[in-house]
Amino acid sequence: MDYVLRVKLASIFTGAAVASAAGLYFLRKDYMTAHIAISQQIxxxxxPIDGRVSSLEKFKGVEAQKHVEDAE
Incomplete structure (x- = not known):
């Protein structure tokens, strides 16, 4: 009887470990999918904001050059 109990306990713990590993794999996969989706949305x-900022920086650079040329 003692041997059968040990085999059953070993089977239960092995099944729990496999189920835990599979759950963690699917959870990681779901996390990565959500992370990619949010990154694409951001x-x-x-x-458009980056385009606006770069155009403002170019405009400011042109204005600064005009100011320097006027000062000379």
Whole structure:
């Protein structure tokens, strides 16, 4: 009887370990999918803002050059 109990306990713990590993794998996969989706959403929000900032920086650079040329 003692041997059968040990085999059953070993089977239960092995099954729990396999189920835990599979759960962690699927949880990680779900996390990475969500992370990629959120990153893409943020990138689509910031692309127009980056364009505006770069155009303002170019405009400011042109204005600074005009100011320097006028000072000379």
């Amino acid at each position: 990138n689509t929000l910031y692309e």
